Amino acid sequence: xxxxxVFVGATVVYPLLYSVLQSFxxxxxxxxxxxxxxxxxxxxxIDQFSRSRFWYSGFISIVYAASSVALTxxxxxxxxxxxxxxxxxxxxxxxxxxxxxxxxTVVSANVWRWLLDGSYGLLNALLRALEFLEGDxxxxxxxxxxxxxxxxxxxxxxAPFAMILLSAGLQGIPKGLYEAARIDGASPWQQFxxxxxxxxxxxxxxxxxxxxxxxxxxxxxxxxxxxxxxxGATATLPVYAYNEAFEFSxxxxxxxxxxxxxxxxxxxSVAYFRTLRKETAA
Amino acid sequence: xxxxxxxRRTAVALTAVSATVSLAACGGLGSxxxxxxxxxxxxxxxxxxxxxxxxxxxxxMLARYTEETGVExxxxxxxxxxxxxxxxxxAAAGDLPDVALINAFDTSQMAQAGVIEDLSAYADEWGExxxxxxxxxxxxxxxxxxxxxxxxxxxxxxxYNEEILAEAGVEVPTTWxxxxxxxxxxxxxxxxxxxxxxSGIEGAEGATGVxxxxxxxxxxxxxxxxxxxxxxxxxxxRMTASGGMSEGFLTWNEDDxxxxxxxxxxxxxxxSASAVxxxxxxxxxxxxxxxxxxxxxxxxxxxxxxxxxxGAGSGDADAAWDLIEWMQQPSxxxxxLPERNKLPARDDVPGAVTDPVRAVFADQLVNSxxxxxxxxEKSNEALTIVQQALQAVISGSAAPAxxxxxxxxxxxxxxxx
Numbered sequence: 001x002x003x004x005x006v007f008v009g010a011t012v013v014y015p016l017l018y019s020v021l022q023s024f025x026x027x028x029x030x031x032x033x034x035x036x037x038x039x040x041x042x043x044x045x046i047d048q049f050s051r052s053r054f055w056y057s058g059f060i061s062i063v064y065a066a067s068s069v070a071l072t073x074x075x076x077x078x079x080x081x082x083x084x085x086x087x088x089x090x091x092x093x094x095x096x097x098x099x100x101x102x103x104x105t106v107v108s109a110n111v112w113r114w115l116l117d118g119s120y121g122l123l124n125a126l127l128r129a130l131e132f133l134e135g136d137x138x139x140x141x142x143x144x145x146x147x148x149x150x151x152x153x154x155x156x157x158x159a160p161f162a163m164i165l166l167s168a169g170l171q172g173i174p175k176g177l178y179e180a181a182r183i184d185g186a187s188p189w190q191q192f193x194x195x196x197x198x199x200x201x202x203x204x205x206x207x208x209x210x211x212x213x214x215x216x217x218x219x220x221x222x223x224x225x226x227x228x229x230x231x232g233a234t235a236t237l238p239v240y241a242y243n244e245a246f247e248f249s250x251x252x253x254x255x256x257x258x259x260x261x262x263x264x265x266x267x268x269s270v271a272y273f274r275t276l277r278k279e280t281a282a
Numbered sequence: 283x284x285x286x287x288x289x290r291r292t293a294v295a296l297t298a299v300s301a302t303v304s305l306a307a308c309g310g311l312g313s314x315x316x317x318x319x320x321x322x323x324x325x326x327x328x329x330x331x332x333x334x335x336x337x338x339x340x341x342x343m344l345a346r347y348t349e350e351t352g353v354e355x356x357x358x359x360x361x362x363x364x365x366x367x368x369x370x371x372x373a374a375a376g377d378l379p380d381v382a383l384i385n386a387f388d389t390s391q392m393a394q395a396g397v398i399e400d401l402s403a404y405a406d407e408w409g410e411x412x413x414x415x416x417x418x419x420x421x422x423x424x425x426x427x428x429x430x431x432x433x434x435x436x437x438x439x440x441x442y443n444e445e446i447l448a449e450a451g452v453e454v455p456t457t458w459x460x461x462x463x464x465x466x467x468x469x470x471x472x473x474x475x476x477x478x479x480x481s482g483i484e485g486a487e488g489a490t491g492v493x494x495x496x497x498x499x500x501x502x503x504x505x506x507x508x509x510x511x512x513x514x515x516x517x518x519x520r521m522t523a524s525g526g527m528s529e530g531f532l533t534w535n536e537d538d539x540x541x542x543x544x545x546x547x548x549x550x551x552x553x554s555a556s557a558v559x560x561x562x563x564x565x566x567x568x569x570x571x572x573x574x575x576x577x578x579x580x581x582x583x584x585x586x587x588x589x590x591x592x593g594a595g596s597g598d599a600d601a602a603w604d605l606i607e608w609m610q611q612p613s614x615x616x617x618x619l620p621e622r623n624k625l626p627a628r629d630d631v632p633g634a635v636t637d638p639v640r641a642v643f644a645d646q647l648v649n650s651x652x653x654x655x656x657x658x659e660k661s662n663e664a665l666t667i668v669q670q671a672l673q674a675v676i677s678g679s680a681a682p683a684x685x686x687x688x689x690x691x692x693x694x695x696x697x698x699x
Contacts, residue, residue: 028395029391029394029395030394030395030396032374033370033374033396033397034395034396117533118530118533119528119530119542119547136528136529136530138529138530138533141529141532141533141677142677226533227483227484227485228484229483229484229532229673230533231484231670231677231679232484243666246366247485247486247663247666248660248662248663248666248696249391
């Protein structure tokens with residue numbers, strides 16, 4: 001028991017509390033190195049909460065995470081349903097899909113950057129060949145398309161993870177339920193709507209929560225694809241915190257951002273476990 | 283029963299939390315470490331961020347020093363993106379190198395934070411500051427003291443493709459008005475897709491082009507909101523509107539911009555001398571040359587430089603200084619700089635620049651601009667703010683005057699004005 005406590009204390013609890021605590025001090029580069037940081041109470045929070053860029057980062061984090069979760073879940077569910085059927089090459093296909101999940105982000109994000117380049121990117125070459133596009137279109141250079149691009153890239157890499165969770169859930173649904181539904185004359189859509197979806201609910205909730213937590217804190221994909229641009233359009237809270245700390249050496253306000261970043265998933269997890277407990281009790 | 287157990291668990295957790303909090307409070311936020319490097323083992327540790335191939339001539343130079351003097355030098359390469367963070371972490375842990383080769387613009391910040399030593403006593407005794415280009419030397423000065431000795435220099439100039447310019451029937455532009463016309467003419471003639479390529483990517487890197495345009499109009503980074511800054515934003519806006527520049531430059535870093543020059547998509551590009559070898563390697567058949575940047579009110583270019591510094595608390599400070607002094611001897615620089623593809627930071631090294639292309643960059647060094655004083659410490663942030671203004675203007679979400687005014691307010695706040 002003691003080694004576990006020491007380990008968790010040293011690697012999780014201490015850094016976490018240190019980071020939260022840092023948000024109540026006046027910490028620049030000098031203070032990090034020489035110490036002597038002053039306690040400033042809530043000043044850093046008041047400062048950050050009065051900045052529109054901070055709120056925008058929070059807002060775009062939620063937009064990014066929510067859209068990524070929705071798209072990841074939809075693609076993951078589609079893939080799981082597809083791979084539930086028995087067909088030749090199913091295992092090969094499953095392995096291929098998993099490549100997206102195991103590919104290092106630095107590779108996939110740069111591939112996306114090249115694919116989406118306005119002048120020499122593959123996507124535009126395709127669109128030009130199909131005569132949908134003339135000239136150049138810089139997907140990562142415009143706010144809305146840049147947000148859509150990072151959401152898509154994120155969903156692409158997380159969908160296999162959703163697929164695995166949901167496949168496991170699908171396997172757990174008793175075959176008898178479908179037989180009973182068929183006997184009652186349920187169409188394939190009705191079987192999906194009234195058997196598959198309700199049966200998948202517990203797994204789905206867990207999957208949604210996990211994917212939300214992963215995407216809400218995603219830094220690498222966005223930073224590599226857009227560096228938070230254009231004009232801060234994709235600067236989610238992790239990117240905002242990175243810039244505050246490592247570009248501008250404001251470790252205190254960066255800690256405000258990371259603290260907020262931590263509270264949202266924790267609140268969601270608590271809500272999730274509450275629901276779970278209620279459902280188990282019921 | 284459950285409630286009692288929950289209570290007990292909460293109590294344990296709270297005790298653990300408060301213990302850790304008090305630990306954290308005395309661990310680093312409240313008090314501090316006294317810095318300090320190694321304790322004088324006679325080996326000079328040397329940290330730099332020159333990856334392949336740039337690190338090869340540097341480490342060869344350090345090996346020559348060991349050969350000549352018998353003093354052992356231990357170089358360590360840390361990638362640029364991790365360099366400052368590693369230095370800061372090591373400073374907090376009290377384990378700094380004897381010599382750190384840092385980005386010149388970070389000198390002030392590192393000095394203020396106590397990461398590097400005051401070298402004034404050494405430098406005064408040495409007495410060679412007059413040999414250096416003023417702007418470069420100034421980057422090593424913090425509150426009247428010397429913290430960094432310039433290692434080498436680089437600046438920005440205009441790369442142009444001779445064939446594309448001839449095909450479009452334009453001369454090498456010498457003012458920004460001529461640049462706008464030339465860029466548009468190249469795109470219109472079809473000699474290349476775009477006239478001019480530069481980086482405009484999110485962050486400080488993407489502000490170089492608009493800063494150079496602002497400097498040419500007589501402005502400065504600290505007063506970006508003034509007329510020169512507005513004129514610069516308007517100029518780049520006109521160039522993207524005319525097709526003279528690709529609006530994709532907002533997604534290009536300097537390598538991307540150079541790639542569009544070497545593959546013939548752009549007729550001209552703005553970059554530093556370090557790209558000379560890249561163009562030679564990637565486009566061996568292209569006929570191209572380099573010219574000074576367009577000039578209006580001033581002929582300013584942007585300095586890119588590195589400084590030699592000594593880590594705070596170094597036990598081998600004297601040996602470290604001897605190495606720095608040796609590295610800056612004109613005879614040593616004449617051997618090192620051509621291999622390193624860079625320019626000397628001092629003007630008494632005539633043999634260091636024999637290449638005519640590189641000479642164009644060297645001739646501009648005397649006009650180079652670099653942030654100094656308070657602006658040096660906040661230059662990264664100020665440049666990031668300027669890039670945001672550029673982005674807002676090019677994407678059409680703000681008028682140049684409004685974007686410049688907003689940028690000025692943000693720069694003032696960053697500088698504490």
